[in-house]
Amino acid sequence: MVIILGVERLNESLVVIVRGIIAFFSLLFFTRILGKQQISQLTFFDYIVGITIGSIAATLTTDLTSRALPHWIGLVVWTVLSLSMQLITIKWRRAGKFIGGEPTVAIMNGKIMESTIKKMRFRGADLMEQLREKGVFSPQEVEFAILETDGRLSVLKKAENQPVTPKDLNMPVGKKGVNTELIYDGVVYHQNLKQVNRDRKWLDTQLQMHGIKDESEVFLAVFDPESGQFYIDRYEDKVKNLTDMSDYPEHE
Amino acid sequence: MLRRIIVIGIPVLLMVIFIFIMMSGIFLKKPMGKDDHVVKNINILYNDIQQRKWKAASTDRDDLESAWKRVVPRVQFSAERDEMNKISNSLAKLDGFIDGKEKAGALAELKDLENNWRNIGK
Known part of the structure; x- marks a missing residue:
């Protein structure tokens, strides 16, 4: 107990602990509802939603100048909206493309599609960097490069640049399962x-x-x-x- | 079946408990004993001030303060810090107005206190 303005009150740390427990488990529960998307698969919008929900949970914990309930309701609203967006994108393909964006072709048959990458606000240097990360050092080696909605680049190398597989060599291979x-x-x-x-x-x-x-x-x-x-x-x-x-x- | 009950039941139960804690001010500010009836004390004090019974008003203000002190720890998890501070400030100012036998100031402060009290846990 501490005395604030002449009135004995519970230590504020205790209030923060209780509000922290509420925020922590609510966040855990809501993120479980939102699903198992990997960080790397998040779109830019998902990323911002994550930050906002985290920020609301932080305020819920430490901002004692406002009641806990409105912040908690804020958490619920953001979770419900995200969940509805997820369900809409699953159910309606068109809406999904509108909300989540569409993959776009950045390189076709070794040629960079300048207007497309410009529209996606992707620089040439970014494109080259992503290609190098995939082990491609020249756009010439690429048959197709597709810019995914989360900003990653998927690359299909030209046939002559593909690594040799046992199938190419007609080699028999044993079956492999999951351990x-x-x-x-x-x-x-x-x-x-x-x-x-x-x-x-x-x-x-x-x-x-x-x-x-x-x-x-x-x-x-x-x-x-x-x-x-x-x-x-x-x-x-x-x-x-x-x-x-x-x-x-x-x-x- | 048992797993399903645990997986869904525990989070739902937790959420219900959390909502109860966050809304507990509505129930917990109500009187639970003899000496924590804030609204009753406000009304008594209001009548004292209206009738300029300054001695009685002083004693009844102290009773209001002790009732408030009993309620504070109960509503702390659901109320705003500033709301609680405002009530404590009003009590201090009321003390001054009653000492100075100033009816208008005392009534204004008491109304402000009553208004803040109504907002607690809302």
Whole structure:
């Protein structure tokens, strides 16, 4: 308790803590509703929406000169509007293109589309930089370069500049699937074991084959059911002459 | 099913609690005991000042202040800091007007206090 203007009040820090908890969990809940878009996939508008929602949450926490509820309602309004925009863009293709913009062709058959990149307020230097990031050092190598709505450049190289694939060489390749975690941090995940149609007995045999007596010795064990590959990593890594990339080696 | 209840139920429950905390001023400013009836004290003080009963007004102003002191910690999570400061300021000014036996000033300050009180937690 502190005395402000002769009246005993709760310490303002306590009020900030409570408002902080409200803002934190509201933000967590609302961002979960808004979905799982990666930062790199955000459009410029999504980015601004994120900043605004964050800013409202910050004010909700620390601005004690105003009530918490109007800020919280502001959070709800921005979340609901964003969500409606998302739903509109999913449901109506035309509206989606209007709101989120459209990908545009920046390079076609090695030729830069100057008027298009100018319209997108994209400089030639930006274009070259993005091309270099994709491992392309001359626009001549490009068949198509498309400027995506989030400002990234997708590049399709000309056929003669594409890397050779096993298909080009008519090489047979084995199937590759998705690795499933069977053991993590010494704990066997029976549900995953069932998913890859294997049982505990099979896992024990695999562990024995790798010289492991107990699952608690294992940090990570993953299995690819398509290729049948089994990868195991123990806590005890028997590595001699460990490469130290740090500037401050542990033992000098 | 249980997972669904947890995933949806907990956030919804949290939101309801948060809204309740943010709107709690509306309920918590109402009297909960004998000595925290702010509106009643305002009315008593208003009559004292109208009838120029300055001694009674002084005592009743103190009662109003102690009622306000009891309510403050309850409404702090939902009220604006400035709203609470204004009520405390009005109480201090009222003290001066009652001491100086100035009816108009005291009434004006009391009306201002009443207005600020009405806005708390709204």
